[in-house]
Amino acid sequence: MKILAAATLALLASTSAFAATHIVEAGDGAQERLQEALIEAQPGDTVQIGEGRFALTDGLSLDVAGVTVQGAGADATILDFTDQQGAGEGLLVTADDVVLTGFAVENSAGDGIKSKEADRIVYRGLRVEWTGGPAETNGAYGIYPVESEDVLVENSIVSGASDAGIYVGQSDRIVVRHNIVRNNVAGIEIENSFNADVYENMVTQNTGGILVFDLPNLPQMGGHSVRVFRNMIQDNNTPNFAPAGNIVASVPAGTGVMIMANRNVHVFENAFDQNGTSNVMIVSYTQAFDDPSYNPLPRAVFLENNAHGNAGYAPDFEGGEQLATAVGGQLPPILWDGTGEAILSNDEAVVLSLGLTAAGQSVAEAQPQPVDLHTDDIPEQPEAVSLPMDMEPADQ
Amino acid sequence: MIRALAVFLAWIALASAGAAQSVQAPVALDVIRGDTLPRNLSAFRFFTDGIGQSPNARVIGYDLNTPLFSDYAVKQRFAFVPQGQTIRYTDQGVLDFPVGSALIKSFGYPADFRDLDSPVRWIETRVLLRRESGWVALPYIWNEDGTEAVLARAGRRLPASWIDAAGETQAISYRVPNQNQCKGCHDRGNELSLIGPQARNLNTGTRLAQWVDWGFLDRAPADAPRLPVWDDEQDGSLAERARAYLDVNCAHCHNRDGPASNSGLFLQYEEADSVARGILKRPVAAGRGSGNLAFDIAPGDPDRSILLFRMETDDPGIAMPELGRSLLHREAIALIRRYIAEMPRPGTAGEFRGAELRGRR
Numbered sequence: 128m129k130i131l132a133a134a135t136l137a138l139l140a141s142t143s144a145f146a147a148t149h150i151v152e153a154g155d156g157a158q159e160r161l162q163e164a165l166i167e168a169q170p171g172d173t174v175q176i177g178e179g180r181f182a183l184t185d186g187l188s189l190d191v192a193g194v195t196v197q198g199a200g201a202d203a204t205i206l207d208f209t210d211q212q213g214a215g216e217g218l219l220v221t222a223d224d225v226v227l228t229g230f231a232v233e234n235s236a237g238d239g240i241k242s243k244e245a246d247r248i249v250y251r252g253l254r255v256e257w258t259g260g261p262a263e264t265n266g267a268y269g270i271y272p273v274e275s276e277d278v279l280v281e282n283s284i285v286s287g288a289s290d291a292g293i294y295v296g297q298s299d300r301i302v303v304r305h306n307i308v309r310n311n312v313a314g315i316e317i318e319n320s321f322n323a324d325v326y327e328n329m330v331t332q333n334t335g336g337i338l339v340f341d342l343p344n345l346p347q348m349g350g351h352s353v354r355v356f357r358n359m360i361q362d363n364n365t366p367n368f369a370p371a372g373n374i375v376a377s378v379p380a381g382t383g384v385m386i387m388a389n390r391n392v393h394v395f396e397n398a399f400d401q402n403g404t405s406n407v408m409i410v411s412y413t414q415a416f417d418d419p420s421y422n423p424l425p426r427a428v429f430l431e432n433n434a435h436g437n438a439g440y441a442p443d444f445e446g447g448e449q450l451a452t453a454v455g456g457q458l459p460p461i462l463w464d465g466t467g468e469a470i471l472s473n474d475e476a477v478v479l480s481l482g483l484t485a486a487g488q489s490v491a492e493a494q495p496q497p498v499d500l501h502t503d504d505i506p507e508q509p510e511a512v513s514l515p516m517d518m519e520p521a522d523q
Numbered sequence: 524m525i526r527a528l529a530v531f532l533a534w535i536a537l538a539s540a541g542a543a544q545s546v547q548a549p550v551a552l553d554v555i556r557g558d559t560l561p562r563n564l565s566a567f568r569f570f571t572d573g574i575g576q577s578p579n580a581r582v583i584g585y586d587l588n589t590p591l592f593s594d595y596a597v598k599q600r601f602a603f604v605p606q607g608q609t610i611r612y613t614d615q616g617v618l619d620f621p622v623g624s625a626l627i628k629s630f631g632y633p634a635d636f637r638d639l640d641s642p643v644r645w646i647e648t649r650v651l652l653r654r655e656s657g658w659v660a661l662p663y664i665w666n667e668d669g670t671e672a673v674l675a676r677a678g679r680r681l682p683a684s685w686i687d688a689a690g691e692t693q694a695i696s697y698r699v700p701n702q703n704q705c706k707g708c709h710d711r712g713n714e715l716s717l718i719g720p721q722a723r724n725l726n727t728g729t730r731l732a733q734w735v736d737w738g739f740l741d742r743a744p745a746d747a748p749r750l751p752v753w754d755d756e757q758d759g760s761l762a763e764r765a766r767a768y769l770d771v772n773c774a775h776c777h778n779r780d781g782p783a784s785n786s787g788l789f790l791q792y793e794e795a796d797s798v799a800r801g802i803l804k805r806p807v808a809a810g811r812g813s814g815n816l817a818f819d820i821a822p823g824d825p826d827r828s829i830l831l832f833r834m835e836t837d838d839p840g841i842a843m844p845e846l847g848r849s850l851l852h853r854e855a856i857a858l859i860r861r862y863i864a865e866m867p868r869p870g871t872a873g874e875f876r877g878a879e880l881r882g883r884r
Contacts, residue, residue, distance in 0.1 A: 162677035162701050184680060188703035212680075213698050215845035221706070221713075221782075236840035237810065243782065244713060266840055267810020273785045290810045297785050344798050345787045345807060346779065372806050372813030372829065414805065417798050 146171040153179030165189045165196070176230055178203045185213045186235075192222040198230025201254035201284065208235040216241040216271070217255075220248065228252050234259075239288070241271040248272055249518050250280040257287030261310050261368045265289040269311065273297055274347070279518050281305050289368055290375050291316035292333070295323065297347035300512050304328065312369040313338045313378065314360075319345050323353045324512040334367045335375070335382035336360040336402070339389050342374060342412065343421035351390040352509035360384060361400040364441070379404040379443035388412040388486075390426040393508050399460065400436025404443050406460040407433070409470055411486035423486035425467035429506050435460040435476040446490055454479060459497065472500040547571075550579050550603050555652050556623050564648055564663040564672035569603060569627050573670040575648055581606060582627070583739065587724045589753040589767045591775075592852045593630060594695060595687065597643060601627040602720065602739070609741040610734070614748060615793075617717040618725075618740070624653040626717065632685040646681060647699045648672050651709070651717065658715040660705035676702045695849050704846055712780040723748035723792075724771065750792065754854060765862035766792050768855055772844060788819055801830050803869065812841045823868035825860045834859060 149164040149172060151157070161181065164174045170193035178199045183206055189196065198204030208217045217235035220227070220242035231254035232239045239255035242248045255269035269285035272278045273296040284307045285292035292311035295301050301323040308314035314333040317323045318340045330336040337360065341350035360383045369376040378385060381403025386392050387410050399406035407430060412423035439458025442451055451458050459477035463470055466483055482494035551568045554561055561567065564575070571577045578584060582603045590598065603625040604610060611619035620626075631645035645665050652659045663672035664679060678701035684694035700707075709715050725731065731743035751759030753768040770792040776783040777790040786807055789799040798804045801819030806812070806829055814832040821827040833843040834856050842848060 159677045159679065162703075166676050166702050185678070185698065188701070188707070190703045190706055211839055212696060213839050213846065213849065215840075219703075219707070221703070221710075236838070237812075237845075243785065263811060264840075265811075267808065267812070271808075273808070290808075294808075296808065342805075342807060344804060346784055370809075370811045370813045371815040372817050373809060374805070374807075417803070 148173045148175050150175045152177035153181050157181040158183050158185060162187055168194045173197055176204045180205045180207050182207050182210065184210055186216055186219060188219040189225060190221045193224040195226040197228050200229050201231050201252055204230040206230060206232045208233060211236040220245045223247055235266050237266045238268040238271045239266060242275060244274050246275050247277040247515060247518055248275060251282055253283040255285045261287060261365055263289055263368050263370055268294040276300055277514050277518065279514055286310045290373055295320055297345060300514065302512050302514055309333060310365060312367060312375045316340065317353055318342065319347050319350050321351055322512050325355045326357050328358045330358055330360045331362050332365050333363045334365050334380050335378040335385055336363040337384045339386045339392050341388040343416040343418040348421055353389065353392045354509055355384060355394045356396050358397045360397055364403045381441055381443050382408055386425055386428055388423045388425060391509050393429045395431040395433060398434045399438065402438045403441030405458060405462040406435050406438040408462045410464040411466040413487050425470060427469045430472040430474045433474045435474065450495055470500060471502045550582060552605055552623050555625050556654055560661060560674060562674050575629055575645060585725060587719050588750045589724060589771045591771055592855060593847045594850045596630040596632060599629040604739050610739055612722060612740055612742050614722060617721050620653050622653050622655055626651040632683055635686040636688045637690060645669055646683060646697055660702060660709055660715060662699050664699055675699060678704065700846060707782055707846060708775045710782050718775045723750040761862055761865060765858055768858060820863055822866035823864060825863040828863050831859055831863060
């Protein structure tokens with residue numbers, strides 16, 4: 128036993144002896160020095176970026192597993208891509224077990240930070256921002272993990288994304304918590320993904336707050352098992368500034384949460400207020416598609432214990448105003464297109480169904496009426512997402 | 524004095540023998556196979572001259588039927604295969620190079636594209652080394668006088684200028700990719716892999732057999748597949764040439780195991796699913812790359828096709844490919860424009876899917 132303990136200690140000591148810290152300070156040649164550090168880092172190393180503004184002309188990338196990239200804080204260490212001339216994103220991560228923490232990415236030409244096939248990635252205490260406010264010319268995604276397992280995005284701020292501030296796509300086991308997302312087209316988007324917990328985020332001044340979507344013709348489809356809870360979702364009324372063609376360009380301004388073509392989505396204990404179209408919208412995918420394995424309908428959606436403030440006073444979709452007039456001047460806080468199965472709500476709020484019966488059916492055929500979706504048979508929640516222990520912050 | 528002279532002469536003889544020997548020394552197989560990242564390109568001895576023009580023994584030059592566009596840079600490609608070993612032929616994908624092989628590719632600009640004798644200013648040479656652990660990619664940047672190229676793992680921007688084929692002066696900030704960006708394209712299922720040397724893109728009709736004769740390739744089937752030359756109107760149908768161009772310039776990322784796997788847009792030459800090829804496919808993570816358009820390819824309507832829109836811009840947040848292109852490739856834009864324009868519009872010609880596959884003229 129003693130020998131084992133000694134051996135373990137020796138092993139620990141040797142690991143820490145080998146872990147190096149590569150310090151990169153602001154100044155001349157920052158592009159090359161920073162990129163060199165990201166290439167030369169070995170698994171277990173830390174690339175420590177100093178305070179100040181780093182003027183960068185090209186995207187950075189990290190392809191070494193187990194590296195921590197650490198700045199002096201989201202307001203102190205700023206990777207400034209205002210003059211970016213090449214690459215599709217500010218920082219690209221393509222290795223597993225990477226931690227990104229304590230720095231900002233500003234004004235990247237394309238996406239802010241993207242990680243692809245990067246399992247167990249941690250985004251912690253970051254800021255990704257397009258500093259000129261909402262504009263169609265801003266990059267698409269702020270924080271953009273895709274095709275990954277075990278994803279944690281926390282304590283970060285994303286602002287100005289012309290698609291989604293925090294976008295998690297085609298991934299499995301995802302936690303998005305304690306972030307502030309504002310002035311994006313979509314605040315947070317979980318797309319074609321499995322097992323996501325989105326909680327305790329401040330989601331405000333976006334076009335749409337939180338989107339849970341599934342789209343056809345993609346390698347991973349059949350999004351399911353998503354919990355959206357204890358978020359503050361208010362005043363998401365920014366006019367949609369997404370370039371047309373993208374799915375989020377069809378999101379009405381004034382949307383709190385939108386669930387599209389997904390299964391087993393639970394929305395509970397959120398505080399909604401001042402979302403001009405709707406606090407919660409449950410719909411099918413309406414565009415034509417050619418993919419027999421794709422299911423466009425929402426299924427097994429459950430709302431419970433959400434607080435509904437004012438909503439539906441400025442519906443931003445065709446026929447919305449007439450619809451509001453027809454139901455007494457203002458839409459109720461929850462809108463459902465009428466499609467799908469096991470759509471349930473125990474919220475103390477009226478649900479307006481458009482009475483559609485199939486995905487893609489014209490809204491002109493809508494037969495809107497309030498519906499009672501209450502159930503006494505409470506559906507079982509998706510299991511809480513549990514990430515590997517070493518992804519959690521050390522001090523908690 | 525005489526004795527001193529004799530010693531001096533002997534030294535001269537030795538020195539020149541040494542020099543002659545170093546000129547003829549074979550490619551440094553141990554460096555290719557080793558685990559170091561040599562600072563100087565000359566350490567590999569791929570060339571017998573300093574300037575990367577005269578290949579050493581077992582280093583052969585080659586080109587591709589349809590090459591990758593890199594801002595109009597001219598390219599010089601070489602392959603090295605160790606003595607006594609051969610590349611293994613494969614119908615699909617890239618050829619299988621034995622451990623110890625290397626691919627060497629130089630990028631540069633002639634001062635004047637109208638003048639065939641115009642000297643080329645070589646900017647960089649990228650090498651791919653086949654080690655036991657897999658392929659390793661390293662970028663080397665040439666010095667001003669072209670006598671040595673030095674490793675630049677973090678890449679660099681360098682000014683480049685030339686007079687183009689139309690007599691216009693062009694000047695760009697040329698981007699030497701960093702080592703990770705190498706993988707950004709040379710990535711299949713998270714392994715560094717080759718892109719260019721596929722049987723079908725090397726197959727000129729005679730080359731594969733020649734490589735077998737030279738002892739480089741194990742076999743060359745008579746019916747080996749062949750990619751058309753994208754800009755030779757006599758070679759293949761319009762659709763075949765367009766798809767060859769898209770394969771070589773896009774499919775290194777846009778394939779099911781590549782860096783753009785999440786996009787659902789797959790542009791390999793043999794891709795059978797028309798939606799995956801972009802036809803009436805909606806964008807997924809394109810952002811402003813969508814250009815306010817609904818489909819990657821709107822058949823019959825190039826101006827409403829995202830694929831062409833992203834070829835027609837030099838905005839780094841929109842342009843495709845993401846790396847290695849700051850200029851528009853005018854000739855390819857014309858090809859893809861025609862390719863899309865000649866596709867029957869949906870609803871007007873019914874079976875647009877099958878028809879396009881067959882490659883109409």
